[in-house]
Every structure is written in C-alpha cells, then in structure tokens.
Amino acid sequence: MRIPVFLLFLVFTMCSIQLVPAMPAIPEFCCINFIDFPIPANKIVSAVITPSRCSSKGIMVTTPRTQFCVKPDEDWIKPIMEKQYKR
C-alpha cells in the first residue's frame, strides 16, 4: 500500500517538472569580468554570445588586436548584435 502512494507522488512531482541533466559540454570560453567602455563599431571584427552553460551571459567582442567581454545590456552593443543577427 505504501509503494503505490509513494510512486504516485513521484509521478505527480516529476511529470510537472522539466529537468535537463546530462553530460555537459565544457564551454570553450566564458565571460567573468567585463569592460566598462564602448568599442568603436568600425573596430569590431566579430561579436559572439557566450555559450549558455556559462554562469554569466556575455558578449565576446573581437578586435584586430585582442578580445573583450561586454555585458549584453550595454546600449552601444545592442545595435551591433541586431545587425549581426540580420546577416
């Protein structure tokens, strides 16, 4: 008698929840610290959103010399990302 009640609870609990456990791929890069100044649009080679498994969401901006981490909510980066998606 106990087991059916317990399993009924399990069914109800687990069916109402979406889980995503599995072997996680290792993110190739993440953003932890961010720059606080804008980069001129003509200097940007590429702008890529960090993998979703990184704990912080960020945008990796590549310039001819180096790479920067930018917060996605910066005003100056939004039009650049919008243009990126249109391509």
Added chain:
Amino acid sequence: MSSCPSGNNQQSASLLWTADSSFLNGVSHHKQITMGVLLEYEHDYQYHDHDNDSNDSAYDEDYFGDLHTVCDKQEVRSFAGVFLPVIYTLALVLGLAGNSLVVFIYLSHKRLRTLTDVFILNLAFADLLLLFTLPFWAADAVNGWQIGTAACKITSALYTTNFSCSMLLLSCISIDRYRALAKGSAHTPARNNSRKHRIIMCLVVWGIAIVLGLPDMVFYTVRVQHSSERYTCRAVYPHSMARAAKATLEILEVSLSFILPFLVMMFCYCRVGVALSQAATAGVHGGRRWRAFRVLIAVVGVFLLTQLPYNVVKLIKTLDVIYILVTECDVSKNLDLANQITESLALTHCCLNPVLYVFIGSSFKMHIIKLAKHWSQTGRGYRHGNEQPAIEISLKSATQTHTNSSSGNEDTSTFTI
C-alpha cells in the same frame, strides 16, 4: 538618451586624463555631439594602440591584465580529452561485466521471487543502457561530435533516462526491503507479488525516467565551437530562457536525482537497521545480523561517496548562476574540472550496483557457485574473460564468510581446477 552621451564623455575624459596631455584636445570638440563622440572613440582606440607601442611596461601590464576579460577554457577541454576516455573505458569494461552477469544469471537460473529481484534486474538493464552511451561521450571529448544531431539528442536522452531510472530503482529497492521487513510476519504479499503488479511497477518507473529524458531531446543539439571549428553535442537553451529558470532546473535536478533518493534510502534502511537491532534481543544469529548491517552500510556509504561530491559541485555552480559567486577565471576553470571529476565518480555507481545489490547477497553467491561447478564439470568454456573478476569477487566473499567451513574449502578447490 540625453544622459548616455555625457556618461560616455565622462568615461572617455577620465581615461584621457590618465594619459598624455596631447589627447586632451579631443575633449574640446563639442561642436556636434555625434561627431564629437565618434572622434573621442577614435582617439580612445588610437590611444590604446599607441600605449601598446610605448615603453611604459608597468602601465601596459596593468592595462593588458585589466582588459583580458575573456576566460578561455582550452585547458579544461584538453584535460577532458585525456581524462574522460580513460574513465569511460574503465567504467564500460567493469560495468558491462558485472551487469551482464546479473542479467544472465537472473534470466537463465534464478527465479524472480520478490519485487526486489525484479527491480535489481531492471537496474542492471538501466545501467547497461547507460554504459552504452559512454563511447559516444568519450569520442565527443576527443574528436568532437561527428554523427549528427539526431544521434546527439538520442544519446543525451538515453543517458538521462537511464541515470534517472537507476536512481528511482535504488529508491524502490530500499522501499521494498523495508516493506518486506515490516510485513515479515503477516505473509500477505500474494497480491503485491502478482505478475500484473510487478509489470505495472516497472512501467511506472521507466515511464517517469523517460519523461525526465525528454527535455534532452529538446535542448541538446550539435553546435560548432567558435575557436576550434569543432562540433560538439551540448545543451543550447533558448535566449529567452531566464537565468532563474536555468538555476531552478539545476536545483530540481539535484533534489530529484540525489536528495529524494537519499532521503528514501535513509528512512527505509534506518528502519531496517532498528529492526535488526531489535532482532538481536530476540536471539537471532549474530553473524547473519552483522552481515545484514554490513550490506546496509555499504549501500548507503557508496551512494553518498559517489553521488554527494557531484551534487555539491552542481549546487555550487547553480548558486554561481544565481549570485555570480565566481569572479576569477581560475576559479571558474577549477569548478569545471571539479565537475568533470565528480561526474565521472558519480558514473561509477552503475559499475558498483552489481556488487552492492547482488553479489554480496548470499543466495546469488550460491547460484554463481552452482553455475561455476556446472561449467567446470561439463568442461564447457563459455565463461568470458571479463566475467572472471566478478566470480573472483564472489569467491573471496564466500571464503571470508565460511572461513572455518570445510564446504568453503571444497568450493575453493573446485574453482582452482
């Protein structure tokens, strides 16, 4: 909008004030806001380039270190490329040997007398299916994913389904053991042991596990890595999914795949332990009681040893998503390394299940001994090389149990032939 330009001007101005005074001219261009801002940006970036060429090494290092904000995880991927294939190969060999032997013995010789036997057989099947996914993950860690999106989704769903099924079956086994003990005197399990009842129980368990595996069908896909141009099978969440939603999923995963099974096992096995203690006063044989205690301690101990570190690391990563605890690149990389190691440790549980739930049981040892005698007497060489370690484990256990028994010695001599 009006505040943004002034904010940018202040930032640019502060940067310029820390540098050569010749760049101060840029600030004076306020004739047009738009043109002025662009000119300041140009000067700003030219200043950076100029600084890289200068001999001011102290400032250059500070500048470079401060701006190097991208956290590259190539080291973690290189470690995974070596570590994971080794671990997966070992788990595959040992797990296939143990679980295959369990399935073979149950299907060919041992009757499914109790509900626990049914759960143990299903546990062996679930562990075998889980182990079959390991070669794909090992190949993914070394060469990347090369067999398409459909295989990526199916392998991920199989892994999650069988991992969840394994945890659920462990809970069911502990419940059934406790129930059998609680109703030991009243022999009413005729209804519970009916064939229909067993089938329903197994369908429920597998149904739940399949439901838990469905999200992987949705979220897992193949993506090309930006830096190495290599394909990888990974979960890609929609951009609209908020940070809180991801953290909630992780917390629920820890709760349902570890905390819930652990609480169930602790409750049931503590009750069994108490009953065993009470049986001591009733004069039950001490050796048999001590062996039962040893089984309980081994089962709970191995579960904690393999699953607790992995879930602790997962919880830390979840808290990091919520509160952004990690502020250093090295900490983030070490966390990924810890996740790889503890997850591999968690996987070893499906290799240890045959030992914990089957081989240390006395009835199963008797079946193995009979089987070995049968093979040795008829001279058949059907035993596979991988099965030898399992039989040796059983033999050692038998020897330890019957140290002073002549029948034990007799069995030992049979094995050596």
